[in-house]
Amino acid sequence: MRLPCPHCGLRDYSEFRYGGDASKERPKHGTGGFKAWHDYVFLFDNPKGPHREYWQHVLGCRRWFTLTRNTATNEVGAAK
Amino acid sequence: MGSRGRINAGKVAIAVAGHTSHVAKMAGLRLPVESHILQAFVSEPIKPLVHHVVSFGAELFYISQSDKGGLVFGGHIDGFNTYTQRGQFPKVQTVAECAVAVMPCVSRLRLLRHWGGIMDMTPDGSPFICKTPVKNLYLNGGWCYQGFKATPASGWTFAHTIANDEPHDLNRDFSLDRFERGGELDEHGIGNWTYKQ
Numbered sequence: 001m002r003l004p005c006p007h008c009g010l011r012d013y014s015e016f017r018y019g020g021d022a023s024k025e026r027p028k029h030g031t032g033g034f035k036a037w038h039d040y041v042f043l044f045d046n047p048k049g050p051h052r053e054y055w056q057h058v059l060g061c062r063r064w065f066t067l068t069r070n071t072a073t074n075e076v077g078a079a080k
Numbered sequence: 081m082g083s084r085g086r087i088n089a090g091k092v093a094i095a096v097a098g099h100t101s102h103v104a105k106m107a108g109l110r111l112p113v114e115s116h117i118l119q120a121f122v123s124e125p126i127k128p129l130v131h132h133v134v135s136f137g138a139e140l141f142y143i144s145q146s147d148k149g150g151l152v153f154g155g156h157i158d159g160f161n162t163y164t165q166r167g168q169f170p171k172v173q174t175v176a177e178c179a180v181a182v183m184p185c186v187s188r189l190r191l192l193r194h195w196g197g198i199m200d201m202t203p204d205g206s207p208f209i210c211k212t213p214v215k216n217l218y219l220n221g222g223w224c225y226q227g228f229k230a231t232p233a234s235g236w237t238f239a240h241t242i243a244n245d246e247p248h249d250l251n252r253d254f255s256l257d258r259f260e261r262g263g264e265l266d267e268h269g270i271g272n273w274t275y276k277q
Contacts, residue, residue, distance in 0.1 A: 001168055014170035018160035021114075034260070042112040042203055042259040046101035048163045071115075071162050 004079045007061045019054030021045065022066045048072050055079075093218040093242055098163075098198035100221035107214045112259055113200045113222050116157040119167035121175065122193040123186070125149030134182065141178035150192055153179055157199060157225075167196040199224055204258075206265040209238050209251040218242050219256060 001013040021044055027036045051071045056064045068077035096103050101113050130145040143153035155175040158168045172194070180187045202208070202222040207230075209220050220238045227234070237251035247255065258264060 012170065013160075013168060038260050039110075043110045044101070044112065044114045045110065046114050046161070048099075048102065051161070053160075072164065074162055074164050074166070 001074050001076065003055060003067060003076060005057045005060060005063065006065050006079050007063050008057060011057070011060060015057060015059040016055045017058045019056055019064065021051070022054045023052045050077075091216045091218065091242055093220065093238065095220040095238070097200060097221060097223060097227065100200045100219070104212075104219065104221075107212070107217055109212060109214065111208075111219075111222070111256070112203050114161050115163060116160065116199050116201050117162050117164065117167060117196045118154065118157045118199045118225065119171055119175065119194065119196045120152070120154040121172075121191055122146070123151040123153075123189040124192050126151070126189065129185075130183075136178055136182045139174070139178045139181075141175065141182065143179060143182065151179075151186060151189065157201070158196075163198055165196045165198060167194065204264040204266075206267055207234070207254055208256050209234060209241065209254040210247060210256050211241065211245070212256060216245075 002010045003013050003016050004010050005016075023045070024040055027040055032040075049070060049072055050068060052066055052068050054064060055067050056062065065079045067079045069075065070077075094100065094103050098115065101111050101115065104111050126149050128145065128149070130143060130151065133142055133144040135142045139155065141153065141155045143151055145151050153175065155171070155178055158171050200222045201224050205224050207221065207223045207226065210218070212219050218238065218241055220234060223230075233250065237248045240248040241251065253263060253265060255263070
């Protein structure tokens with residue numbers, strides 16, 4: 001699998017590190033009950049299909065970006 | 081509801097490694113589970129070389145030998161969530177490097193088979209054997225890398241949990257709400273957060 005780094009272009013996935021589900025909204029600091037934070041940190045939709053996620057180009061420019069990828073096919077969409 | 085009609089039961093237990101989140105979702109549950117891919121390998125058959133399981137903790141690697149002579153081995157998950165069951169090539173290289181680091185004599189062996197399986201990874205790397213917030217629905221899942229050797233204890237404590245609607249002492253800590261209670265299990269603890277490993 002190759003991933004499109006917004007800075008370096010298309011590179012092998014082994015240069016990157018997966019950073020988790022990017023569709024979850026982090027509760028604002030000082031707000032949200034215990035349950036809201038628990039759900040944010042520990043629960044996953046874990047979809048079989050389109051998934052928005054964080055990646056970091058750790059062995060390249062070290063940039064963080066979000067990517068849409070289909071978890072059923074590994075088809076990679078646009079990076080932001 | 082199946083293809084042949086509705087199936088009713090007083091109690092329902094989920095034990096569906098690889099797709100635990102999807103079955104639980106039918107009951108309205110959202111789980112601390114993310115599904116990742118783990119690759120496994122079998123070499124061509126050779127004469128007896130390894131008579132037990134060898135684990136290599138410096139990376140993460142295991143190797144054993146089947147009755148037919150093939151070396152059976154594997155390593156880490158690929159590092160991202162997927163249901164494709166197709167392993168990524170760089171991980172083949174990493175696992176082969178581990179194999180040769182532990183046992184240099186295997187370097188010229190050829191691979192006979194290789195596949196990827198889906199692992200339901202939990203945040204602390206330990207499974208669930210528990211009741212769920214839905215009455216009469218029970219969960220056995222999130223086994224991460226583990227499971228096969230734990231099957232007898234897993235089945236026995238799960239049966240106890242279902243029959244008594246209460247966990248056994250042995251699986252009390254493997255509950256679904258342990259992250260809310262600060263009760264994460266510290267057993268090596270390689271969970272789904274691959275960027276922390």
